Amino acid sequence: MHRMKNFDVIVIGAGPAGLMAAGRAAEKGGRVLILEKMRLPGRKLLITGKGRCNITNVAPIAEFITHIFPDGRFLRNAFSKFYSDDIINLLKKYGVESTLERGGRYFPTSNKSKDVLDGLLKWVNELKVELQCGYKVENLIVENGSIKGLISNGLEYRCDKVILATGGKSYPGTGSEGDGYRLAKSIGHSIEEPLPSLVPLVCKGDLTQKLQGLALKNVNAIVWINGKKAAEEFGEMLFTHFGLSGPIILTLSRKAVAELHKNNKVEVSIDLKPALDDQKLDKRLLRDLNEQGKKKLGNLFKNWLPASMIPVFIELLNLDPEKDSHQVSSAERKQIRNLLKNLRFEVIGHRSFKEAIITAGGIPTREIMPKTMESKKISGLYFAGEIIDLDADTGGYNLQIAYSTGWLAGESCMS
Numbered sequence: 001m002h003r004m005k006n007f008d009v010i011v012i013g014a015g016p017a018g019l020m021a022a023g024r025a026a027e028k029g030g031r032v033l034i035l036e037k038m039r040l041p042g043r044k045l046l047i048t049g050k051g052r053c054n055i056t057n058v059a060p061i062a063e064f065i066t067h068i069f070p071d072g073r074f075l076r077n078a079f080s081k082f083y084s085d086d087i088i089n090l091l092k093k094y095g096v097e098s099t100l101e102r103g104g105r106y107f108p109t110s111n112k113s114k115d116v117l118d119g120l121l122k123w124v125n126e127l128k129v130e131l132q133c134g135y136k137v138e139n140l141i142v143e144n145g146s147i148k149g150l151i152s153n154g155l156e157y158r159c160d161k162v163i164l165a166t167g168g169k170s171y172p173g174t175g176s177e178g179d180g181y182r183l184a185k186s187i188g189h190s191i192e193e194p195l196p197s198l199v200p201l202v203c204k205g206d207l208t209q210k211l212q213g214l215a216l217k218n219v220n221a222i223v224w225i226n227g228k229k230a231a232e233e234f235g236e237m238l239f240t241h242f243g244l245s246g247p248i249i250l251t252l253s254r255k256a257v258a259e260l261h262k263n264n265k266v267e268v269s270i271d272l273k274p275a276l277d278d279q280k281l282d283k284r285l286l287r288d289l290n291e292q293g294k295k296k297l298g299n300l301f302k303n304w305l306p307a308s309m310i311p312v313f314i315e316l317l318n319l320d321p322e323k324d325s326h327q328v329s330s331a332e333r334k335q336i337r338n339l340l341k342n343l344r345f346e347v348i349g350h351r352s353f354k355e356a357i358i359t360a361g362g363i364p365t366r367e368i369m370p371k372t373m374e375s376k377k378i379s380g381l382y383f384a385g386e387i388i389d390l391d392a393d394t395g396g397y398n399l400q401i402a403y404s405t406g407w408l409a410g411e412s413c414m415s
Contacts, residue, residue: 007033009161009413010150012137012180014041016399017385018165019120020082020406026127030415033159035152036175037136041233042117043174044167048357048399053093053113054306056084056403058104059397067393068401070253071092073363074269074390075404076375082407084400092121101320105396122166140381142187157397161380161413162371165406167384169194170358176359180387184363188377192364192389195261197254201268202349204385208364210312211239219272220250223255224267231255242360246266251393254360257350260333271303272340281337282376289333293326300325304340312341358398362389373405 011026014036024030034041048054057064061079065072069401088098088106096119098110108115117141124131140162141149149158166180181191215238221233237246247269257265273281288303298321301310314321317335319328328336353359363383367376375381384406392398 004259007031007157007409009033009163010035010157010159011163011165011410012150012183012409013165013167013385014131014133015165015167015385015402016037016042016120017402017406017409018163018402020125021163021165021382021410022123023120023127023383025126025161025408025414026129027186028411030161030411031198031412032127032129032379034131034158035135035137036126036131036133036151037179038175039133039308041121041131041133042175044171045117046113047070047171047174049107049263052107053116053393054396054399054401055106055108055116056087058084058100058106061255064397064400068391069360069391071365072369072390074370075401077371078404078408079400081411082404086394086402086407087403090123091116091119091131094122103395110324136246137183138182140187142378144381145377147378161382163382163384163409163413164363164387165384165402165409166387168362169353170196170200170386172353174262176353176386184381184383184387187378187381189367189375190365192361193261194282194359194361196251196350196353197257197360197391198315198357198394199253199257199355200240201243201249201253201256201347202351203243203268204346204348207312207316208239208243208346209241211309212241214239214306214308215246216272216306217269218274219248220254220260220271222269222271223252223259224269224299225255225259226265232257237270242351243347247394253350254391256347257386258360259321260347260350268345268347270345272343277305278337278341281340282333285333285337289325289328293324295325296324297325297328304336318352343375357394358391359386360389360391362387364389372415375411380413382413384409 008033011022011034022032022034036209096104099109137152141153147162164180167176171177220234223230233248233251235248338358375384385402
C-alpha cells in the first residue's frame with residue numbers, strides 16, 4: 001500500500017465543523033489535511049436555511065443550551081472557547097457581513113449560504129490547510145489504543161490526530177450517510193441510534209390532505225404521548241399532503257419521532273385560538289352568533305377560520321352550513337369551541353433522513369471529553385459537529401454546535 005506524507009492532524013469531512021477544526025489546528029501550527037468524500041466541500045452548508053444559511057443565534061449561553069438535546073450542558077466548555085460573536089467576527093474578516101433577524105438569528109447580509117462557505121474556505125486556504133475532495137475514508141488505524149493514521153481510497157495516511165466531522169445521516173445526498181458512525185463503531189465506540197430530527201410528521205387519515213398547503217401563524221401545537229402532554233410550541237405551521245410541517249412542528253418532531261420509535265401513541269393537537277381561553281372564546285362565539293344570527297353558519301365561520309379550513313371544519317362537526325347562525329345550539333357551540341382549541345391528529349410516522357434538517361443520536365457525549373472533544377476510548381481521536389449525540393431547535397443553534405465543537409477539537413489536538 002502506498003503511504004502518503006505525514007500530517008499532524010487529519011480532519012474527515014469538509015462541512016462547517018470540519019473546516020472549523022482544520023482552521024483552528026492550522027492556526028495552532030499544525031500540518032492539516034481535510035479528506036472530503038464528496039466532489040466539493042460544504043455541500044450541506046449550502047442548503048441550510050433554505051439556501052440562506054442561518055449562521056448562528058445571539059442567545060446567551062445559559063439560554064442557548066436549553067435549545068440543545070439531550071444535554072446542552074456538555075457544550076459549556078466549547079461555547080466558552082468559541083461562540084456566536086466569534087463566528088460572526090471570523091466571517092466578517094473574510095468579507096461576509098451578517099444581519100440580525102427576529103428570534104436572534106444571524107444570516108449573511110447577501111442571503112447566500114455560498115458566501116459563508118467561501119469565507120470559511122478562504123480562512124483555511126490562507127492557513128495552508130490541504131483539502132482533498134473525492135476521498136472516502138475506509139478505516140482508521142489504531143495501535144495500542146491510539147490513532148496512528150487512516151486508509152482512504154486505498155492509500156495509507158499517517159498521523160497522530162484524527163478529527164471525525166462526518167456529519168450525521170440527514171440530507172444523505174450531500175454526503176451525510178453515517179460514515180462516521182461506522183468508523184467510530186469499528187474501533188470501540190457505541191452509537192445512540194440515529195433518528196431524523198427537525199423533520200415533518202406523517203399523520204393518519206386524510207384530514208391534512210384536505211388542508212394541504214395551508215400555513216397557519218400564531219397557533220399553539222402540543223405533542224401528546226399516550227394521552228399525556230409532552231411538549232408544546234407556539235408559532236407557525238403548515239399542512240401537507242402527508243401530515244404536518246413548518247417551524248413549530250419541526251421543533252416538536254424530536255420528541256414525536258423518539259416516542260414513535262418506542263411504539264408509543266403520538267398525537268399532535270392544534271389550538272387555533274391560543275390567545276383566548278375556553279371562557280373568552282365561548283363569549284366571542286356567542287356574541288357573533290347573536291349579532292349575526294341571520295347569517296348562514298358557513299358564512300359566519302369566516303370570522304373564525306381561514307377560508308380553506310371552513311368546509312373541513314363543518315364536515316368534522318357534521319353541521320349544516322346553510323343553517324341560520326341563531327339556530328346553533330349550545331351543544332353545537334361547544335363542539336365548535338372544542339375543535340378550535342383542540343384540532344387533533346394522530347402521528348403514525350415521520351419523513352425520512354432526506355427531509356430531516358438534523359440527526360438526533362450519534363456518538364454519546366459520555367464517551368467524549370467535554371474540555372477537548374477527544375475520545376475517552378481512543379487517544380488522538382476527536383469528534384466535532386453532528387456526529388455527536390447533540391441536536392438542537394431551528395434558529396442557528398445546530399450550526400453553532402458545529403463551529404464550537406470543531407474549534408475546540410482543532411485547538412485541543414494541537415495543545
